[in-house]
Amino acid sequence: MSLNTLKEMMMLKPCSSSSSSSQITQPQTNPSSFTTENPNRKPPKSSLCQQMLRLSQDYDFTKQKQQQPDVVVEECKEDDDQEEGFVEFSNVKNINIFKEDNDFGCGPYQPLILDNNVQVPASINCRLLEHQREGVKFLYNLYSKNLGGILGDDMGLGKTIQAIAFLSAVYGKDGDATSPKENEGVNKGPTLIICPSSVIQNWEDEFSKWSTFSVAIYHGVNRDTVFDKIGTHGTEILITSFDTYRINENIMSQMNWEIVIIDEAHRLKNEKSKLYEACLAIKTRKRYGLTGTVMQNKIMELFNLFDLVVPGGLGTREHFRDYYDEPLKHGQRSSAPERFVQVAAERKKHLVSVLHKFLLRRTKEETIGHLMMGKEDNVVFCAMSDVQKRVYKRMLQLPDVQCLINKELPCSCGSPLKQVECCNRTVPNGVIWPYLHKDNPDGCDSCPYCIVLPCLTKLQQISNHLELIKPNPRDDTDKQQKDMVFASAVFGTDIDLVGGYTQNESFMGLSDVQHCGKMRALENLMSSWILHGDKILLFSYSVRMLDILEKLLIRKGYSFSRLDGSTPTSLRQSYVDDFNTSPSKQVFLISTRAGGLGLNLVSANRVVIFDPNWNPSHDLQAQDRSFRFGQKRHVEVFRLLAAGSLEELVYSRQIYKQQLANIAVSGKLEKRYFEGVQDCKEFRGELFGISNLFRDLSDKLFTSEILHKEGTQHEHKSETQSLPDIGMCFLPSQARDSFSLESSDTETNKRSAPVNELGIVYAHRNEDIISHERGCDVTHDVSTSTQIHSSLPDIPRKKQSTVGEKGNNASLKAHKLKQYRCIASFMGMEVVEFSKWFLSASVAEREQVMRNYKRWKEKMPLHIIHEV
Template sequence: MGLGKTIQAIAFLAAVFEKDEESVESTTLKGNHVGKKGPVLIICPTSVIHNWEIEFSRWASFSVSLYHGTNRDLILETLKAGGVEILITSFDTYRIHGSILSEVDWEVVIVDEAHRLKNEKSKLYLACSEIKTRKRIGLTGTVMQNKIMELFNLLDWVAPGSLGSREHFREFYDEPLKHGQRSTAPESFVRKADKRKEHLVAVLRKYMLRRTKEETIGHLMMGKEDNVVFCSMSELQKRVYRSMLQLPDIQCLVNKDLPCSCGSPLKQVECCKRIVPDGIIWPYLHRDNPEGCDSCPYCLVLPCLVKLQQISNHLELIKPNPRDELDKQKKDAEFASAVFGPDVDLVGGNAQSENFMGLSDVKHCGKMQALEKLMFSWASRGDKILLFSYSVRMLDILEKFLIRKGYSFSRLDGSTPSNLRQSLVDDFNSSPSKQVFLISTRAGGLGLNLVSANRVVIFDPNWNPAQDLQAQDRSFRYGQKRHVVVFRLLAAGSFEELVYSRQVYKQQLSNIAVSGKIENRYFEGVQDCKEFQGELFGICNLFRDLSDELFTSKIIELHEKQGKGDGQCSTTKQELPQSGTCFLHPDQAASTTSSACETSDNGDPERITKRKPVLEELGILYTHRNEDIVNNGPGIRKNTEESIPGKDSVNDRPVKRRRKPDDAGGKRNDLSSKDWKKIQYSLLAQFMGMGELEFSNWVLSATPSERENVLRDYKKRKEKMPADG
């Protein structure tokens, strides 16, 4: 993401179509040179159509037309007459009118954001499968998002048959890799998974060119830190959350496999409890069908999860929306009254509030309490912040909060006209007074370059980890001059912990299948396997009450105890108060770190307790860095060359990258760029007489000139060391 896939694709086309300055003149003189090659089709999201058009005008001299909007018929006639070299269209347009375009013999077809082809049953996938061309290229920063089978779908579209049949891929790769990642998998399963992983990576190398920021522009970036922050829900939120879990609708789902109370040998879901006429959500869903639907009661899962997520983020979200139909408003008001119970007056009743002071108050929202203190710390040192949320109603509440606190901000959501979006981005990047950019994750997940921001907040997590990663990368792109720190806010004890745990699971599977990485085996659950649902999968896990336990931290700590046995874990709760200092103002961080370093668990209990409030003052129960949980290091690509079919071919030879010489004259051997940076970072911390954590706090608070002075002194000392030694 953000590495110039668009320009690289244009450069490739310019090369194969000989679109340099000299060939343009010869083409103009000869006239028939271009006719030797057919037209090129580019399918991309609607939001980046004009970006493709602009980049073509900058980098090559093609005749480009947009098959989008009202003039499609005219463009089609020009295309058939040979007057179009590049045709750009959107996913939606191609899904609807693909049958017309599939009649054309295309020279090359490029699909941008190709992960949209992950579902083989979607209309878009079926439409794209009918394209007439032998040269297909997919561009994506996230080749696999949720399941390993998505990887098959994408590769099978690009190179049909390259991975065998769908059933063969599932049995040979998908199942072994998933079961080998289970926390209690037998050693034989783990060994089998390792072999299949290496084999899959070797095959993928023939069809996939993969670049990362670390490998290409890592030396130009200041780095990124991805913090996952578990915020305590307010006491009122906890009561409402538990009240929702006791509703008949959810109890029907949780108890679906228990014996039916009527005395029959059937399960509840097969007998008397298939429908929930005494519920609140079910009757509205089936207002036109009192007997229920074919999916009952599973049709309740998504609506119930939406309500739980709303409670986790802000209680105002579960109240009726005036934009909805009257019947839905009436049902939502009934639902709000049921879950608020005796606390209904504390939240201003069961109708949507228009009270500015009430909506902007953080008293009953745990995430906003933490956000308020974090933003005060960041704003005091001149940081610029991106604040993402999936919910437009949540953006409305956050906007009132920003106004009340006096922050200067911009806002972009689905209602923002496309012709105004770039001006909003440019204004935020160029204006020192703009402190916050409030963005809808759906509208701003792609195509925005907001490199002036160095703090990114994801207010609500998504089931698909790629969505959150796309949002983070709006700031962490080429041109970023500062260290980017990401904060993903989760409601501790809510099902959002399960959402994040599944994100980790999916990211690990992607790393294993695509890059051949070795990942810690945290979870017992196996995706799409009823036998091993473990702690991650199944309806009962979704609607479990986690409010009395830190679900995520327990899983990670249990793994550390089993795997290491020495108690050393970078994410243990004992070390959290100290790690929490990076969330504070530099002055607070310095004093807190020093006091924490002076205490030990063997010391005075009164002194030990001074370490605990560091995160608690921010309303944070637990936090860790995502990169400490998910392996972001290099995979096994360089070790699989011998097992790749066809390596005798010149075109299949791996490209050897030149390594930069070490500053100290030593050899870097096979260390990755990231590992090398970690070593240098540790040496810098020692040079400053600090631990790595304390040094991180100093780096975040230091001015550019202070950092440059330290680097200069460090290099001088390294140059003198051989002579002194």
């Protein structure tokens, strides 16, 4: 490549013979000295020298120059004498002129060229990460083809910024308020952005930081005036909320929009909702969805979302259901025939290839994983207190629940009809049903299914805290009376033990963990974390539960902040900033519903989700409040579940939904745990159907038995485990030696779970269950039955033999426990004390212990080690 060609690519005007090198090296170079040699390429509106001044002062150009292609350096040397001015210019510090591909527009301090006369300005491009540049290119590629699509990056990867950079390129923005705007947005209509009301202000702020658009908010009392400016071309970007757009759809759908961007696009998963129908009426083909959870609950939600942004891109609804939805669900069934599995694999591969034309999906691990310390997602099964178990059992015996459980049985009146079709369609002697039908004693068209949701809500409240089912004095009199009758029925003889029917407002009463299993475990875990200087995010779906947890924090003396639905929007960011900057703030109480979006709490390294949600994306969003760009420590998440309760089914369904999403969206090979098939009455299995929801699981290790069972037709058969992961570390040595999930008697299905002093029955890492973290190569080796052994690989392990399996299992378990006790003794701790430390320690601390232990073993005589 000649020097003149290189200069053309750099768009520099050739230096005249009369100009001196001193003139060229001045940082105040006149922008007019740089002209366009290529008329097909649009130069940056800010001068190259202005861009140089933006760079850091400590940049070493000579080091950067060594990284450039040799041919470029040689050409510069050859023309050094006759082009002295250019060589002097190249020695100016703080700019990377050359790129390895020698293509102007590819460097971070140059415009990002998307097409002829279309570019992301240098002032924006220099602040984008590499994956964000790829996202901008993806959006513009769809735009140039007059197509819509989905930007499905993980939460925290900057989807908002990518959208603004894309719009800046389309509208010809520079990002510099002082630059001329005469050619910006020529012949372009306005852009509509639809988003949750909680992030409207965030969108406006980001536009003001990144570019020079004319932005208006169509929300609130003055929205009619704002909309009038669009018709006069006074506004380029209009931001509105989902509800506002739905209400004013008749007005807004009449406008010809250039681009429509839908933030949190998974809100449009239901094709029968009025919001979905309203968005279909938007007059543009260039619709772009931004979401970190492309699919939440069902594969058909995937079709609904793509049919909105790319109408007809996935065929008809019936075709998609028959060709993709049904084969993928049945192929994931635990006992699916081999031909079903093969068909599902073929359809999965085909679906992914089609989706990737309109979908760009990246994870944190793929993009900024090298900039973060990592995350551990622990699922901890906490034992309910004795009174909780008794109340839970009484709830299952109520006439309302029994009606639902027995609805498929033959009616006792001798009729050939089922109970739900005959005498037991209504429950006049129930506790919940009469209140719902107080104005209609004959019942409704949905009876008895109308009481399913209220019954499930009560079971979840009992699993979390018994105070939640007591009458609320702020409710109306009728509801208080109904809750009083319910509390009387389920508390029974334990009424005095729980403090009566009325809500306990005493400080000591609410902060007492005696009758709440999950609070008991939380109290012990937090005590250890606070001693290590950790900062904790504590999420709960219930505001009443937050009130109770707040009393616990006050009694323990922890400094905390709180954010829920009652927190004014104007104060939320100040609370976040105070928690991130104040060393004294130890805990942040957050409502899952209020804190799911827009919060950046990177100072916290422990995240506790007190109650699980049916929708797995809610829990994942809560985790990502801390695990995002800017986090400097290893993040550990603890999901607390009440063992033997409905929450185990909630979590199992989360796994089912996450695996389906990984299969349909990413084409991952997932283990087949469950026999149930969603929306299929013939294969309800262990997950689906009303009877499963109201099962009594208190005498089983339900989740562990499913996830570690033998004899099922999995892609990778898992071995049975004594106790998975961290749960075993907490058990007393006698329980660890004697307890096993194996059963020699196949008829013995009921086992009581041993409980350690922390109130934890067992636990595992969610990433070990959701196999997408490691692709297809996921197995559950017996040697990883405890977290200490899976995290500290230097401990010797024995391979399991296929002959004498039970004997080898016992020998292996004894060997592992011996090694575990040796490490605890080396640390000068008892086994249980070391288990507590291990759960609270970071990965780096664990690795340091193992390095010290290994060096100690090498130095000490063998007989000393045996004595230990």
